[in-house]
Amino acid sequence: MKTYSILLTGLLLCNVQAHALTLTIDGSLGDWGINPANWLPADPRIQYKIEDQTGAASNYYLGPGWGGQAYDAEALYAVILSNRLYVALVTGHDPRTVHNPAANSFGAGDFFIDFGKNGSYELAVNVNHRLPSGFETGFVEGGVYRVTSHALGLFNEVDPDYPVSPAYRPTYLTAGTYLGMAQLAYTTSPVTGWGARPSDPHYIYEWSVGLDLLQVAGWDGRSAFNIHWTMNCANDTIWLTSPVPQRVPEPATLALLPLGLAGLLSLRRRTRPL
Numbered sequence: 001m002k003t004y005s006i007l008l009t010g011l012l013l014c015n016v017q018a019h020a021l022t023l024t025i026d027g028s029l030g031d032w033g034i035n036p037a038n039w040l041p042a043d044p045r046i047q048y049k050i051e052d053q054t055g056a057a058s059n060y061y062l063g064p065g066w067g068g069q070a071y072d073a074e075a076l077y078a079v080i081l082s083n084r085l086y087v088a089l090v091t092g093h094d095p096r097t098v099h100n101p102a103a104n105s106f107g108a109g110d111f112f113i114d115f116g117k118n119g120s121y122e123l124a125v126n127v128n129h130r131l132p133s134g135f136e137t138g139f140v141e142g143g144v145y146r147v148t149s150h151a152l153g154l155f156n157e158v159d160p161d162y163p164v165s166p167a168y169r170p171t172y173l174t175a176g177t178y179l180g181m182a183q184l185a186y187t188t189s190p191v192t193g194w195g196a197r198p199s200d201p202h203y204i205y206e207w208s209v210g211l212d213l214l215q216v217a218g219w220d221g222r223s224a225f226n227i228h229w230t231m232n233c234a235n236d237t238i239w240l241t242s243p244v245p246q247r248v249p250e251p252a253t254l255a256l257l258p259l260g261l262a263g264l265l266s267l268r269r270r271t272r273p274l
Contacts, residue, residue, distance in 0.1 A: 020043070021033070021043050021045065021046075021079065021081060022081075023079075023081065023086050023206075023208070025086075025183040025184065025185045025206045025207060025208055026185050026206065027185040027186050027187045027204050027205070027206055028187075028204065028206070029088060029090070029204055032046070032077060032088055033046075034075075034077070036193055036194045036195070036198075037195075038050075039052060039074070039075045039090075039194070039195060041077060043079070045079050045080075045243060046077050046078070046079045046243075047077070047078045047079065047240050047241060047242060047243050048075065048076065048077045048078075048240065049075065049076045049238055049239065049240040050074070050075045051073055051074060051075065051236070051238055052074050052075065052195040052196055068092075069092035069200050069201065070092055070093060070094070070097075071092070071093055071106070071231055071233070071235035071236055072091060072092035072093065072236050073089070073090075073091045073092075073093070073229065073230065073231075073236045073237065073238035074090040074091055074092065074194070074195060074202060074238075075089070075090045075238075076088070076089050076090075076227065076229065076238045076239070076240050077089075077240075078227055078240060078242050078243060079243055080211070080242070080243050080245050083210060083211050083212075084208045084209065084210055084211065085208060085209050085211060085214065085242065086206070086207075086208045087111065087205075087206070087207050087208070087227060088204065088205065088206045089111075089204065089205040089206075089229055089238070090194065090202050090203070090204055091202065091203055091205070091229075091231075091238075092200060092201060092202060092203070093108060093203065093231045094190070094203055095108045095127070095186050095187070095188060095203055095205070096188055097231075099232055101233070106231050106232040106233035106235070107172075107231065107232050108127050108231055108232070109127065109170075109171040109172050109229060109230050109231050109232050109234075110124045110125060110126050110127050110150075110170075110171070110172050110173050110229075111124065111125040111127065111205075111207065111227065111228070111229050112124050112147070112150065112170045112227075112228045112229070113214070113217075113219075113225055113226070113227055113228070114225060114226040114228065115214075115217075115218055115219045115220070115223070115225045116225075117224075117225060117226045117241070119167075121147050121150060121170050121228070122146065122147055122217050122218045122219075123144065123145070123146060123147060123179075123213075123214060123217040123218075123219075124144075124145045124147050124150065124170075124173045124176060125142065125143070125144055125145075125182045125184065125207055125209065126139045126140060126141060126142065126143045126144075126145060126173055127141065127172075127184075127186075127205075128140075128141040139173060139176075140178070140181070141184065142181050142182050142183070142184035142207070143178055143179075143180075143181060143182070144178075144179045144180050144181065144182050144209055144213050144217075145173055145176030145177060145178055145179060146176055146177040146179055146216070146217045146218070147173065147175075147176050148174075148175035148176045148177065149173075149174045149175045149176075150170040150171065150172065150173050150174055151170070151171045151172050151174055151232070152168040152169065152170065152171060152234070153168055153169045153170075153171050153230055153232075153233060153234020153235075153237070154233050154234055154235075155168070155233075155234050155235070156168055168234070169228065169230050169234045169237045170228065170230075171230055171231070171232045171233070171234055172232055179213050179216050179217060180209075180210075180213050180216075182207045182208060182209040182213075183206075183207060183208045183209075184205070184206070184207040185205075185206050185207070186203065186204065186205040186206070187203050187204045188203075190202060190203060191203070191204065205229075211245065221245070222244070222245060223244070224241050224242050224243070224244050225241070225242050226239050226240070226241055226242070227239060227240055227241075227242055
């Protein structure tokens with residue numbers, strides 16, 4: 001009866017693996033299990049988008065705009081754990097960059113979520129850093145907002161995986177309804193040791209939000225959605241499709257699980273080889 005023994009062991013191992021990932025919002029990727037050399041996560045539940053296409057401080061073309069490492073989006077990650085959405089971003093863009101377009105300086109953008117995956121962004125997590133007085137006022141840093149309106153980037157990005165016309169990307173929130181707070185952390189000093197050019201400076205954002213706030217903003221509670229970020233000029237944009245929430249068994253089903261396992265063990269004890 002090795003078959004039943006293997007089945008039981010597999011169930012137990014799957015249960016352990018499903019709960020192994022624990023994330024703390026502290027502006028570090030140390031608990032995400034990301035390989036620094038290739039940006040890949042070890043946990044298969046983590047959705048990711050990797051765009052480590054350029055480095056160095058000069059004006060390499062990033063697509064759709066210019067800006068080099070200082071305006072480069074490197075990698076984006078998302079996972080759903082215990083009724084919360086967790087998101088991490090790696091970028092060469094300093095979160096403290098002052099937004100002053102006249103001086104060719106563009107600040108950090110907000111995070112946007114597109115529930116319908118159709119270019120209509122319903123929710124934003126606000127990012128307010130070193131911004132001039134009067135710019136993006138009235139929003140709380142880390143605040144979760146139902147989007148009324150948002151600014152657009154400077155470049156029309158052709159992206160066959162995201163067929164939205166026009167393809168100008170959302171940069172920062174201009175009007176919205178406050179729903180609650182996300183947990184938000186980010187680095188203010190560059191970190192190195194990542195990607196094809198380990199000497200390149202990188203900055204890391206982390207945030208998490210309860211799935212209940214997403215539902216208040218219009219999410220149906222079961223469908224995947226798109227998560228998007230770019231800086232306020234949209235020199236380089238990055239987005240990914242979220243994980244699909246795992247359905248939690250009903251309490252009655254959970255109560256039956258130990259009985260089922262006990263039955264397997266009992267059957268194993270009673271059965272003899274031929």
